[in-house]
Amino acid sequence: MNLFQAILIALFGYLSSNYSPWVFGQLGGWYTMGRPLVSGFIIGIILGDIQTGILMGAAVQTLYIGLVTPGLSMPADLNFAAWMGIPLAMVAGADTEYALGLAVPLSFLGVSLVYVVASVNVFWVRKQEQWISEGKIQKAANVPVYASSVQFLARFVPIFLACYFGQEFITNLVAAIPTWLGDAFVSFGKVLPAVGFAMLLRFVLKKNMELLYFLVGFLMIKVLGMPIIAATIAACFLGFLDIRYGASGRGNGEMEVEEDE
Amino acid sequence: MNETTVKSKLSRKDVFWSYVYWMMFALSCQNMERMEAPAFAGVMGKMADKLYNKIEDKQALMLRHTQFYNTQPMVGAMVTGIALGMEEERACGKEVPDELIQSVKTSLMGPFAGIGDSLFIGTLTPILLSIGLGLVGENGSAAGPLFYAAAWLVIMIPFTWLTYKWGYKSGITAVQTIYESGIMDKAVRFANILGLVIVGCITGQYVSFGIGWTYTSGEMTMNIQGILDGIFPGALPLLITIACWYLMDKKKISMGKIMIGLFVICLAGKFLGIIA
Numbered sequence: 093m094n095l096f097q098a099i100l101i102a103l104f105g106y107l108s109s110n111y112s113p114w115v116f117g118q119l120g121g122w123y124t125m126g127r128p129l130v131s132g133f134i135i136g137i138i139l140g141d142i143q144t145g146i147l148m149g150a151a152v153q154t155l156y157i158g159l160v161t162p163g164l165s166m167p168a169d170l171n172f173a174a175w176m177g178i179p180l181a182m183v184a185g186a187d188t189e190y191a192l193g194l195a196v197p198l199s200f201l202g203v204s205l206v207y208v209v210a211s212v213n214v215f216w217v218r219k220q221e222q223w224i225s226e227g228k229i230q231k232a233a234n235v236p237v238y239a240s241s242v243q244f245l246a247r248f249v250p251i252f253l254a255c256y257f258g259q260e261f262i263t264n265l266v267a268a269i270p271t272w273l274g275d276a277f278v279s280f281g282k283v284l285p286a287v288g289f290a291m292l293l294r295f296v297l298k299k300n301m302e303l304l305y306f307l308v309g310f311l312m313i314k315v316l317g318m319p320i321i322a323a324t325i326a327a328c329f330l331g332f333l334d335i336r337y338g339a340s341g342r343g344n345g346e347m348e349v350e351e352d353e
Numbered sequence: 354m355n356e357t358t359v360k361s362k363l364s365r366k367d368v369f370w371s372y373v374y375w376m377m378f379a380l381s382c383q384n385m386e387r388m389e390a391p392a393f394a395g396v397m398g399k400m401a402d403k404l405y406n407k408i409e410d411k412q413a414l415m416l417r418h419t420q421f422y423n424t425q426p427m428v429g430a431m432v433t434g435i436a437l438g439m440e441e442e443r444a445c446g447k448e449v450p451d452e453l454i455q456s457v458k459t460s461l462m463g464p465f466a467g468i469g470d471s472l473f474i475g476t477l478t479p480i481l482l483s484i485g486l487g488l489v490g491e492n493g494s495a496a497g498p499l500f501y502a503a504a505w506l507v508i509m510i511p512f513t514w515l516t517y518k519w520g521y522k523s524g525i526t527a528v529q530t531i532y533e534s535g536i537m538d539k540a541v542r543f544a545n546i547l548g549l550v551i552v553g554c555i556t557g558q559y560v561s562f563g564i565g566w567t568y569t570s571g572e573m574t575m576n577i578q579g580i581l582d583g584i585f586p587g588a589l590p591l592l593i594t595i596a597c598w599y600l601m602d603k604k605k606i607s608m609g610k611i612m613i614g615l616f617v618i619c620l621a622g623k624f625l626g627i628i629a
Binding site: 145147196207209213230233236277283297307312319324328 | 378395415495505594623628
């Protein structure tokens with residue numbers, strides 16, 4: 093990838109990071125462009141190979157499909173995983189499984205950066221209070237605009253450096269990986285999504301018995317071979333039945349039932 | 354929605370731009386000390402010139418909102434709308450005490466964060482993503498990412514704007530309406546069931562793990578994976594996923610440790626030729 097491509101990737105990487113405001117905040121950034129599925133598409137366009145970009149993005153997305161990031165708790169940094177992992181795996185000409193093998197360590201690298209940014213931003217909290225007391229209302233109201241520069245530095249610079257200067261290193265690294273280790277990576281990449289789904293399961297499961305709903309979903313795909321949209325409709329039906337006839341559908345009894353478990 | 358108070362200070366356009374400001378900058382000054390407070394104060398600061406003439410009143414307005422605040426910004430946009438509506442009533446001369454505005458904010462930010470994370474981030478996003486991933490297929494079709502982006506934006510932009518506007522118009526009564534109708538409970542329940550089934554579907558679709566080892570005794574060879582598939586296709590991926598959930602949820606083992614554990618299993622399994 094050339095200098096221009098690396099700058100573009102780093103720029104989009106920043107725009108799609110969690111605290112970047114410029115593409116309608118979280119809505120257009122983090123939860124649209126920041127999902128690796130979409131990131132891979134954008135990276136594919138920049139690097140001139142849309143198909144590979146999407147496939148790599150889909151592979152990374154699979155692992156993190158269950159990632160919920162409430163408040164400041166960030167179990168893994170999706171931003172670096174996608175915007176460093178996907179382009180580097182692409183320039184190295186590696187398989188999608190290598191993108192996963194690359195994304196996982198990178199995702200841990202970015203976690204501490206979230207806290208660094210949130211700590212530095214305390215400076216802006218002070219500035220805002222100062223400007224309010226000085227009567228500079230518009231300036232104080234623009235504090236979040238100024239503060240976005242901190243996130244820019246924390247995202248643009250590392251992604252640019254990793255993409256531009258890391259490509260040769262990664263290419264050599266991928267070439268040097270022995271077959272048996274590569275095979276292990278392939279197996280690892282295939283089983284790794286289990287961690288993301290387990291995390292999501294942890295979030296939506298309220299009672300252990302409800303694991304049955306999970307099982308039904310699994311059976312629909314794996315045993316019955318249903319396409320995902322058909323399975324979603326069936327899932328809506330199950331949800332409807334539960335609300336209509338289940339304990340929660342009868343109104344007031346719900347809270348007690350929930351707490352019995 | 355039966356609004357009797359006169360609200361005349363902010364135009365429809367002002368309300369729209371305050372919404373845009375919140376949606377964009379809610380997290381851009383995220384900090385350890387007050388979380389999203391600078392953005393909340395920012396919304397009020399942007400509207401200050403419309404609401405008050407005296408500089409002291411403008412300062413007081415902003416200072417009321419520099420206190421700790423944190424919620425899911427998209428779903429919680431409604432809370433910002435509610436607070437703006439209350440501030441406008443106050444600016445129009447209605448008796449709205451500081452404490453009321455503060456307590457509405459602090460009592461709503463928790464529930465809205467919870468609903469936002471479970472209903473939208475925990476359920477809607479994975480459903481849309483898994484449909485998108487399904488569309489990607491083997492060939493890397495652009496239909497996947499385009500479907501996800503389009504569906505997400507088409508659902509979320511109207512949703513956030515309408516709830517913001519509704520919150521602004523009806524102020525505190527909006528909250529009572531939601532809680533009393535019981536719609537929220539049912540929606541959360543429905544989303545949970547949907548989420549559970551969908552996670553099951555995508556687990557079946559994306560997790561794979563197979564035994565490559567065949568047992569040979571004399572002339573008889575047994576393909577272990579073949580036997581397993583005959584009993585229950587995908588039994589191993591299912592068990593691994595449930596095991597990961599069990600370790601994280603019940604044993605509080607971190608995601609990183611589980612990943613390392615899986616890698617070691619793959620490495621050892623491949624080395625010994627047990628896994629496919």
